[in-house]
Amino acid sequence: MELSKNTILITGGTSGFGFEFASKLIALGNTVIITGRNARKLEETKQILPGVHIIQSDVSKIYDISSLYDQVIEEFPDLNILINNAGEMRKIFLNEDHDLSDITREIEINLMGPIRMVQEFLPYLKRKPNAAIMNVTSGIALMAFPIAPVYGASKSGLRSYTQSLRVQLKNTNVKVFELVAPGSTTPLNDKFKNDEGFNEKMLMAPDKLIDEAIKGMKNDSYEIYPGLAKVMRIMSRLAPKLLLSQTTKMYEKVVSSI
Ligand SMILES: NC(=O)c1ccc[n+]([C@@H]2O[C@H](COP(=O)([O-])OP(=O)(O)OC[C@H]3O[C@@H](n4cnc5c(N)ncnc54)[C@H](OP(=O)(O)O)[C@@H]3O)[C@@H](O)[C@H]2O)c1
Numbered sequence: 464m465e466l467s468k469n470t471i472l473i474t475g476g477t478s479g480f481g482f483e484f485a486s487k488l489i490a491l492g493n494t495v496i497i498t499g500r501n502a503r504k505l506e507e508t509k510q511i512l513p514g515v516h517i518i519q520s521d522v523s524k525i526y527d528i529s530s531l532y533d534q535v536i537e538e539f540p541d542l543n544i545l546i547n548n549a550g551e552m553r554k555i556f557l558n559e560d561h562d563l564s565d566i567t568r569e570i571e572i573n574l575m576g577p578i579r580m581v582q583e584f585l586p587y588l589k590r591k592p593n594a595a596i597m598n599v600t601s602g603i604a605l606m607a608f609p610i611a612p613v614y615g616a617s618k619s620g621l622r623s624y625t626q627s628l629r630v631q632l633k634n635t636n637v638k639v640f641e642l643v644a645p646g647s648t649t650p651l652n653d654k655f656k657n658d659e660g661f662n663e664k665m666l667m668a669p670d671k672l673i674d675e676a677i678k679g680m681k682n683d684s685y686e687i688y689p690g691l692a693k694v695m696r697i698m699s700r701l702a703p704k705l706l707l708s709q710t711t712k713m714y715e716k717v718v719s720s721i
Contacts, residue, residue, distance in 0.1 A: 464593060464595060464638060464680060464681065464683060465593060465681075466488070466491055466493070466677060466680055466681050467491045467492035467493060468492055468493065469488075469493045469494070469541075469543050469544050469593070470493070470494040470495075470496075470539050470541040470542045470543055470544070471484075471488055471493050471494065471495050471496070471542075471543075471544040471545075471546060472496045472497075472498070472535055472539075472542060472544070472545050472546065472584075473485055473488075473495060473496070473497045473498070473546040473548055474497075474498050474520075474522050474546065474547055474548050474549035474576065474577075474580065475497075475498065475499055475522070475548045475549025475550065476495075476497025476498065476499060476508065476515070476517075476548070477497065477499040477501065477504040477505055477507070477508045478504070478649060478650050479647070479649030479650060479651055479669055480548055480599060480642075480644065480647070480649065480669055480672065480673055480676075481497060481499075481546075481548040481549065482497075482508065482512075482669075483669045483670050483672070483673035484546055484548065484673055484676070484677075485497050485508075485512060485515050486512055486515075487670075487673055487674070487677055488677070489512060489514045489515060491677075493544075494516070494539065494541070495514070495515050495516065496515070496516040496517070496518060496535060496539060496542075497515055497516070497517055497518075498517075498518050498519070498520040498522070498531065498549065499517075499519065499520075499549070500519065500520075500521045501519075502519050505517040505518075505519055516538075516539070518531060518534060518535070522547075522549045522572055522576030522577075522579075522580065523568070523571040523572045523575065523576055525579060528576075528579050528580060528583050529583060532583045532584060532587075536587060542584075542587065542588075542591075543588065543591040543593055543594045543595070544594065544595045544596075544597070545580060545581070545584050545588065545595075545596050545597070546596075546597045546599070547576065547577035547580055547581070547596070547597065547598045547599060548597075548599045549572060549573075549576060550569075550572060550573045550599065550617075550651070551568065551569055551572050551573065551614075551651070552569065552611050552614040552651055552652075553568070553569065553611060553613070553614065553654075554610050554611055554654065554655075554717070555611060555612055555613055555614075556718075557612060566613065567613065568613070569611075569613045569614045569616075569617040570613060570616065570617050570620070572617075573614065573617035573618060573621060574616075574617040574618075574620045574621050574624070577598050577621055577624070578624060581596060581628065584596075585637070588637050589635055589636070589637055591636065591637075592636055593636065594636055594637040594638070595637065595638040595639070595640060595680070596628070596637060596638070596639050596640070597640040597641075597642060597676075597680065598621055598624075598625045598628075598639075598640070598641050598642070599642045599644060600618050600621050600622045600625065600641055600642065600643050600644070601618040601643065601644050601645075602643055602644065602645045602646070602688075602691065602692045602695040602696075603615050603618050603619075604618035604619045604621065604622035604643065605619075605622075605643070605695050605696060605699035605706075606695070606699055606703070606706045606707060606710060607707055607710060608710050609710055609711055609713075609714035610710070610713055610714045610717055622641065622643070625639060625641045626641075629685060638683065638685070639685060640679070640680055640684075640685055640686075640687065641685065641686050641687065642676045642679075642687050642689075643686060643687065643688045643689075643692045643695075643696070644672060644676075644689065644692060645666075645667050645672070645689060645690045645691040645692040645695065646665060646666045646667065646691070647666050647667045647668070647669045647672050648663065648666045648667075648668060648669060649669050652666065658716070658717050658720070659716040659717060659719070659720040660712070660713055660716040660717075665691065667689060667690040667691065671689075671690075672689045672690065675687065675689035675690070676689065
């Protein structure tokens with residue numbers, strides 16, 4: 464698809480992939496709006512990227528999604544691309560006690576957030592001749608990930624939903640993309656840095672990863688697998704038990720070092 468002169472809404476644009484998407488898409492001549500929960504981080508991002516438009520909005524809150532819709536449509540009526548990027552990942556040990564309202568947080572942000580965003584914005588996007596939805600999943604969507612089990616479930620769920628969405632929108636003008644991102648050096652991974660077995664060398668630089676994502680969108684490549692995600696894809700088909708044993712070892716190393 465053409466990736467200039469669009470109006471693009473990116474959830475979670477104050478760091479990591481969302482920030483890289485914003486800066487590269489602005490450089491390509493698009494109007495870009497980013498969201499985030501933290502007003503200070505939004506203002507700081509605006510200082511670094513003066514061309515970006517910022518709106519404080521929490522994708523896990525229904526009210527925030529509907530007021531975001533009203534504001535975006537009012538101020539940016541040319542909106543034609545939605546990038547569902549906002550996400551969170553926590554280590555969770557399921558045999559400890561957890562507050563029932565907190566245990567599902569990644570599902571609310573990473574899965575329910577994009578589903579609700581799509582439902583809210585889709586009727587509007589369908590009216591545009593050149594529209595797209597990009598959902599950011601993860602290589603972890605292809606396997607179980609015991610150290611972050613709710614995150615893993617959220618990303619597998621989002622991958623499944625994205626494939627169904629693509630089928631259902633087949634005869635519309637809305638293209639549905641999935642970025643199956645491998646591990647990357649963004650703040651999302653900071654909490655894993657001191658873990659036994661954590662290898663930063665395995666992580667892809669976010670700017671290179673988003674270059675591949677943008678190239679994939681330009682080529683109408685609906686499932687984009689940058690870097691190691693290509694290997695994860697093959698392994699998930701040919702050796703799923705080996706993948707599970709690797710992620711199990713990762714979990715066991717962390718548990719044994721506590
Ligand atoms: N980094 C990786 O290794 C990796 C690999 C595969 C997939 N991914 C996925 O890529 C996406 C981006 O991750 P990242 O690595 O760039 O993470 P990041 O650097 O931590 O950035 C996350 C962004 O999302 C925002 N955000 C978090 N919760 C939000 C909410 N409820 N509502 C609105 N905004 C929210 C954050 O801002 P606030 O905190 O201010 O809200 C921030 O701008 C996520 O979906 C993640 O799961 C990451």
